[in-house]
Amino acid sequence: MDAHPTLDQLEIFLTVVEEGGFSAAARKLNRAQSVISYAISNLEAQLGLKLFERAGTRQPRLTEAGTSLLEDARRMIGGLQMLRARARGLAQGLEGEVRLVADLLVPMPVLTAVLDSFREAFPTVGVRLLTGALGTSAEAVLNHDADIGIVGGVMIPHPDLVSRKVGENQVLPVAAPSHPLAHAGSSVPIAVVREHFQIVISDLSRRTEGRNFHVHALNTWHVSDLTTKHALISAGLGWGGMPLWLVRDDLEEGRLVELSLEPYPPSTYSMFAIRTNDKPYGPAASWMANRFETAFAAFGWTGA
Amino acid sequence: MDAHPTLDQLEIFLTVVEEGGFSAAARKLNRAQSVISYAISNLEAQLGLKLFERAGTRQPRLTEAGTSLLEDARRMIGGLQMLRARARGLAQGLEGEVRLVADLLVPMPVLTAVLDSFREAFPTVGVRLLTGALGTSAEAVLNHDADIGIVGGVMIPHPDLVSRKVGENQVLPVAAPSHPLAHAGSSVPIAVVREHFQIVISDLSRRTEGRNFHVHALNTWHVSDLTTKHALISAGLGWGGMPLWLVRDDLEEGRLVELSLEPYPPSTYSMFAIRTNDKPYGPAASWMANRFETAFAAFGWTGA
DNA sequence: CATTTTTATCGAGAAAATGGATGAGTTGAG
DNA sequence: CTCAACTCATCCATTTTCTCGATAAAAATG
Numbered sequence: 205m206d207a208h209p210t211l212d213q214l215e216i217f218l219t220v221v222e223e224g225g226f227s228a229a230a231r232k233l234n235r236a237q238s239v240i241s242y243a244i245s246n247l248e249a250q251l252g253l254k255l256f257e258r259a260g261t262r263q264p265r266l267t268e269a270g271t272s273l274l275e276d277a278r279r280m281i282g283g284l285q286m287l288r289a290r291a292r293g294l295a296q297g298l299e300g301e302v303r304l305v306a307d308l309l310v311p312m313p314v315l316t317a318v319l320d321s322f323r324e325a326f327p328t329v330g331v332r333l334l335t336g337a338l339g340t341s342a343e344a345v346l347n348h349d350a351d352i353g354i355v356g357g358v359m360i361p362h363p364d365l366v367s368r369k370v371g372e373n374q375v376l377p378v379a380a381p382s383h384p385l386a387h388a389g390s391s392v393p394i395a396v397v398r399e400h401f402q403i404v405i406s407d408l409s410r411r412t413e414g415r416n417f418h419v420h421a422l423n424t425w426h427v428s429d430l431t432t433k434h435a436l437i438s439a440g441l442g443w444g445g446m447p448l449w450l451v452r453d454d455l456e457e458g459r460l461v462e463l464s465l466e467p468y469p470p471s472t473y474s475m476f477a478i479r480t481n482d483k484p485y486g487p488a489a490s491w492m493a494n495r496f497e498t499a500f501a502a503f504g505w506t507g508a
Numbered sequence: 509m510d511a512h513p514t515l516d517q518l519e520i521f522l523t524v525v526e527e528g529g530f531s532a533a534a535r536k537l538n539r540a541q542s543v544i545s546y547a548i549s550n551l552e553a554q555l556g557l558k559l560f561e562r563a564g565t566r567q568p569r570l571t572e573a574g575t576s577l578l579e580d581a582r583r584m585i586g587g588l589q590m591l592r593a594r595a596r597g598l599a600q601g602l603e604g605e606v607r608l609v610a611d612l613l614v615p616m617p618v619l620t621a622v623l624d625s626f627r628e629a630f631p632t633v634g635v636r637l638l639t640g641a642l643g644t645s646a647e648a649v650l651n652h653d654a655d656i657g658i659v660g661g662v663m664i665p666h667p668d669l670v671s672r673k674v675g676e677n678q679v680l681p682v683a684a685p686s687h688p689l690a691h692a693g694s695s696v697p698i699a700v701v702r703e704h705f706q707i708v709i710s711d712l713s714r715r716t717e718g719r720n721f722h723v724h725a726l727n728t729w730h731v732s733d734l735t736t737k738h739a740l741i742s743a744g745l746g747w748g749g750m751p752l753w754l755v756r757d758d759l760e761e762g763r764l765v766e767l768s769l770e771p772y773p774p775s776t777y778s779m780f781a782i783r784t785n786d787k788p789y790g791p792a793a794s795w796m797a798n799r800f801e802t803a804f805a806a807f808g809w810t811g812a
Numbered sequence: 813c814a815t816t817t818t819t820a821t822c823g824a825g826a827a828a829a830t831g832g833a834t835g836a837g838t839t840g841a842g
Numbered sequence: 843c844t845c846a847a848c849t850c851a852t853c854c855a856t857t858t859t860c861t862c863g864a865t866a867a868a869a870a871t872g
Binding site for chain 4: 529
């Protein structure tokens with residue numbers, strides 16, 4: 205009742221159940237048959253109950269207790285395999301965890317596609333996912349709170365950051381059809397634009413403080429996430445830039461309209477994978493950066 | 509790289525992390541300090557990586573790999589404790605699992621209250637929950653598909669079933685306010701009742717076949733669950749009997765009205781805990797039956 | 813009934829774990 | 843700086859456990 209059971213014993217237990225007998229399990233595990241008897245008998249003694257009914261019958265049959273403990277044993281061996289797989293990965297230089305910060309502008313389909321395939325390719329590598337607006341993503345990477353960042357919009361060059369283009373993203377000025385700017389024709393001059401409320405994603409990081417890009421209106425409302433921005437614009441409360449993938453359906457079905465504003469710069473932004481230059485990507489992070497590139501490319505085909 | 513790590517090693521690993529040192533872990537585990545060194549060193553060799561950074565420093569510090577594997581180790585030891593707890597329970601005669609079949613008429617608050625406290629009282633005993641209408645519950649117990657049944661309505665005596673009353677339940681004939689019967693005054697005679705559609709829970713088991721209780725209408729619709737029945741009656745498609753706890757709010761807020769039908773028998777049903785007489789309740793099932801009794805009593809106070 | 817195949821058990825040898833002693837190194841107080 | 847107290851690594855002798863092979867008893871098979 206004192207000593208722990210052994211993972212070896214549990215594995216033997218499972219093998220006996222699977223193979224249907226002690227001798228068969230011994231053959232499968234390449235060990236002497238007496239070892240199986242010995243192990244099961246020890247395990248039973250340690251747990252204080254009989255696992256198999258084997259009163260002179262050919263095939264030992266699981267007792268009720270054995271059946272109940274079977275699933276625990278399976279869990280344990282499953283956990284062991286996970287642990288060993290992770291250890292093997294770590295020993296080969298794989299990261300134990302990749303911390304990713306993805307900008308709000310990263311299309312959700314791209315993000316989910318990357319994460320899904322990542323999980324399949326690196327089942328033993330954990331993922332920690334942050335999302336950030338504009339500067340916060342770069343900030344997280346600089347602070348070593350994240351190993352890899354996917355950022356969009358205007359890149360501020362930084363001596364400690366290494367960036368690499370992985371895709372493009374379109375951002376359009378949009379408004380509800382009921383909004384005055386929707387009827388203002390093409391190339392609305394800046395003086396007119398400034399008279400209307402602009403909904404802007406606010407950036408709380410110091411990195412872009414004092415630099416609010418593409419803020420043209422005198423009066424702006426600041427929100428912290430795209431969903432809120434989308435809701436406000438849809439309600440006709442103001443206009444603002446939105447990534448194409450998020451408003452594509454709205455535009456097609458007339459719930460939103462694209463604005464043609466004079467001062468608005470080209471609507472295609474590059475998306476970059478960034479890291480600090482003192483800490484190169486590990487194998488998994490490197491794979492992930494590549495995967496983002498292909499995911500952006502594939503998304504572009506059908507989504508933009 | 510071949511031999512499995514030992515649960516003992518993993519426990520030592522965790523203790524070292526918790527206590528912050530090899531010696532401290534040795535004291536905590538009442539073992540010699542050399543054992544700790546030996547175990548950690550073996551574990552590291554088996555996993556093929558260093559878990560602690562301990563180059564001549566006072567306190568060994570977890571490596572990155574060690575941090576990643578820590579959670580796996582915790583899972584393993586947690587699983588071990590679960591397994592041992594279950595084994596201890598089984599050794600003392602506890603069931604590994606209780607299979608409960610609850611009649612549709614059992615008020616959900618009663619069911620959840622019982623299951624919640626059961627989980628707390630018997631964390632190592634699994635629960636398999638079936639729900640059944642009328643006869644199917646008794647059927648499941650008779651077939652040994654369930655260890656304990658909570659059935660309501662009319663009890664059909666059976667020589668192999670042992671039943672014990674655990675509570676009461678009220679069933680009322682109800683209809684939507686828009687339904688003709690709602691305006692028919694008190695003690696509507698059977699001839700009138702029969703003219704209207706009745707919504708009935710259909711019972712697919714052979715136990716009550718040919719005996720549809722309280723079916724008074726010429727035209728009936730059969731449904732298999734209370735939620736559907738509730739929806740149909742609410743929509744004014746017919747009338748039918750519903751347990752009080754399910755329609756209490758509807759009655760108070762006027763979405764449904766109670767009917768006063770001449771042929772409808774007393775609306776209070778007893779609820780029974782049943783088992784087969786060849787298989788007495790184990791400790792957990794017995795506790796559960798008692799708990800149903802107190803839960804029904806407590807529910808009656810506030811709920812009926 | 814003979815044969816094959818099962819699990820249990822025993823004994824000897826191999827392997828591994830244990831506790832204590834020792835040593836090198838670090839930390840912190842005086 | 844010196845010393846005491848503490849850290850972890852290592853070695854050693856002892857004990858414990860594991861392993862294999864052989865054997866026995868029992869059951870299924872033909």
